[in-house]
Structures are given as C-alpha cells and as structure tokens.
Ligand code: NAD
C-alpha cells in the first residue's frame with residue numbers, strides 16, 4: 001500500500017488528504033493521527049449500496065470497547081441531497097448526542113459527501129468531518145476544497161457552506177466497483193481539471209487514459225494512484241488561494257477556472273431534466289463547446305483543440321447530444337447561476353493549461369451557436385427547424 005499525504009493549510013483549519021489502495025482498512029490509524037485521540041462517537045453517513053460494499057469493513061476497523069460507531073444511511077440519488085434528508089441527518093446527530101469533538105465520516109460519492117459535509121458544518125456550528133470519497137469524481141473533485149451543499153427545488157447546490165474536512169481518505173480500490181458510466185464521468189472531470197492546470201498534468205492524464213484505453217486495470221495501476229494525488233494537489237493549490245471562489249477574480253489561478261466546461265454542462269443537464277447525462281458526461285460536451293469557442297475567438301490553436309477532442313474521446317462514450325434543441329440550450333445558458341451582474345462567465349483556453357475567463361458579451365450569438373453545434377454534434381437542419 002502506498003500512501004500520499006497532501007496538507008491543505010488554510011486560515012482556520014488544516015486538511016490532510018490521504019490516498020492509497022486499500023487505505024480504508026487503516027482508518028483507525030488515520031483517525032488517531034489526525035485527532036491525537038479517538039473520538040467518543042463516530043457517525044458514518046453513507047448510502048445502502050456503498051455501505052454494503054465498504055461500510056461494514058470501515059465500521060469493524062473503527063469500533064472499540066469505548067467508541068460507538070453509528071451508521072446512518074441516506075437513500076441513493078441526487079434528489080436526496082435535500083433539506084428533508086439534511087433534517088433527518090441533523091436530527092440523528094441530536095438523537096445520538098453528537099458533540100463537537102465527535103466525528104462525522106462521509107462514505108460515498110459527491111451526494112453523500114456534500115450532504116454529510118453540510119450537516120457537519122452546521123450542526124453545533126461545526127463538528128469534525130472526515131471525507132471518504134468512493135467515486136472518481138468525488139476523489140479528485142468534490143471531496144477536496146470544502147464546498148458542501150444541498151439542492152433546492154429552484155436549483156442545484158443553492159444552499160451550502162465552505163467547510164474544510166479535517167481529513168480526506170481516498171481509497172482508490174473502491175473505484176473498482178463503480179458502474180462504467182460513473183467512471184466515464186470521473187474521467188471527464190479529470191480531463192477537465194488537467195486542461196486548466198498544466199500541460200504536464202494534461203499529458204500525465206491523457207497518457208494513462210491512452211495506455212489503458214478503457215481497461216479497468218487502470219484503476220489498480222500505481223500510476224493511477226499518483227495521478228489522483230496529482231489532481232488532488234492541483235485542486236488543493238487552487239483552493240488554498242481562493243477558498244471562497246471570489247467573483248472579483250478573473251485570473252488564471254482563481255477557483256472559477258475549475259468551472260471549465262461547466263457552463264454548457266449545467267445547461268445540458270437542465271434541458272434534459274438532470275436525467276439523461278451523468279454530470280461528468282455533460283462536462284465532456286461542455287469542454288468540447290468551450291474548446292470550439294476558444295478556437296473561434298482565436299485563443300486556442302486548431303491542433304490544441306484536436307488534443308482536447310482526443311482527450312474527451314479517451315474518457316469513453318458520451319450519450320448522443322445531437323438531437324437536443326439549440327434554442328432551449330441557449331435559454332438555459334442565460335440562467336447560468338455563476339453569472340456575475342447578468343453576464344455569463346465562460347472559462348476558455350488560451351492553451352492547454354492556460355485558462356482565461358471571458359465575459360459572455362465578448363461572444364457573438366453566431367459564434368456561440370456555431371460552437372454549440374460543433375461541440376454537441378447538432379446538424380444545421382435541426383437548428384433551422386428549431387427556430
Ligand atoms: P453520486 O454521489 O450520486 O454517486 C454516483 C453513484 O455511484 C451513486 O449511485 C452511488 O451510490 C454510487 N457509488 C458511489 N461509490 C461507489 C462505489 N465505490 N462503487 C459502486 N457504486 C458507487 O455522484 P458523484 O458523481 O460522486 O457526485 C455528484 C455530486 O457531487 C453532485 O451532487 C454534485 O453537485 C456534487 N459535487 C460537489 C462538488 C463540491 O465541490 N462539493 C464538486 C463536484 C460535484
């Protein structure tokens with residue numbers, strides 16, 4: 001087993017990110033190292049599927065004569081990242097008498113992590129939190145950086161906090177049970193992150209995807225563990241300098257650059273009622289659209305755009321987008337919640353590893369339409385019909 005430790009030092013808290021194959025079986029040691037002594041009570045928040053796969057092992061490792069471990073399972077699915085589930089979780093904290101020095105462990109994908117993180121950050125104004133992400137997306141993205149959230153009927157992630165976990169424990173072995181589409185989705189987020197970080201991380205990511213070419217064996221490769229560590233390190237480096245995602249910053253190291261591909265992705269998810277694409281798949285298309293826009297604005301060279309396209313392709317097959325309605329997508333884009341003073345902020349690329357934030361007003365309707373059509377594979381005939 002290999003363990004990598006990345007420290008994320010911020011004003012008030014320090015998070016340690018631990019990465020290793022099978023590391024979930026050594027959680028006791030990790031908890032002791034992080035907190036000095038063992039908490040009196042631990043609550044393990046997960047869902048049934050993940051708990052059945054990994055929860056019992058984790059519980060067995062943590063339980064001792066004087067430590068109580070309470071499992072609390074939430075139903076599976078994005079729609080349970082809700083006020084109602086939040087209420088049930090914090091009521092459970094109260095019921096078991098959770099104290100500030102006790103520990104909440106979130107074992108699962110981003111849904112479990114966001115919800116448990118939100119509950120931990122608000123209960124008693126903040127209790128200890130350990131994130132154990134089990135999807136690829138959660139391991140390289142949602143568990144790092146301290147954003148927590150629940151959804152409202154009005155939109156996703158509208159209520160939340162910034163709350164760094166005390167520790168993150170990433171067991172890459174848990175990825176082996178992921179359904180194929182979850183992997184594709186995670187690979188897309190990986191490519192996204194690499195495109196805004198550096199040519200080095202991009203080459204490292206694409207090189208490995210190319211070498212294994214959708215073979216599950218990639219998950220067990222030591223290089224894959226190092227790749228996850230490199231991604232966590234990159235995300236952490238952005239977050240430490242811009243923890244709260246300042247809307248004033250427009251530089252190439254502001255947290256906003258992590259939204260590369262996400263403007264279109266959110267619109268695609270919205271027009272398909274969040275039922276057709278996995279989030280990372282929509283990001284896959286979002287990157288293609290952002291790449292086309294970058295090319296049309298004269299920022300990204302055609303051969304770098306080709307590299308971007310190849311990278312997205314290496315993530316796996318995306319659900320077809322060619323039959324979507326362009327007008328609806330454009331309408332949804334206007335409602336992007338990351339808009340500032342009514343302006344969409346596009347994250348585009350000057351080059352691989354060099355993101356640039358561009359205001360929507362700098363992009364003509366024609367260039368936007370063309371880029372959406374090219375990125376999504378929507379034919380001209382279909383667009384004419386949709387007008
Ligand atoms: P998810 O949590 O819904 O998990 C996807 C599916 O995989 C679920 O069905 C889950 O039960 C299952 N699963 C999880 N781990 C598994 C494993 N090891 N083996 C088998 N099945 C497993 O989805 P996700 O993609 O992990 O996360 C998406 C959520 O993350 C969204 O709610 C999004 O808003 C949020 N998010 C948050 C941040 C942040 O910074 N906080 C960043 C990105 C995304």
Ligand code: MG
Nearest residue numbers: 189262279283
């Ligand atoms: Mg995302």
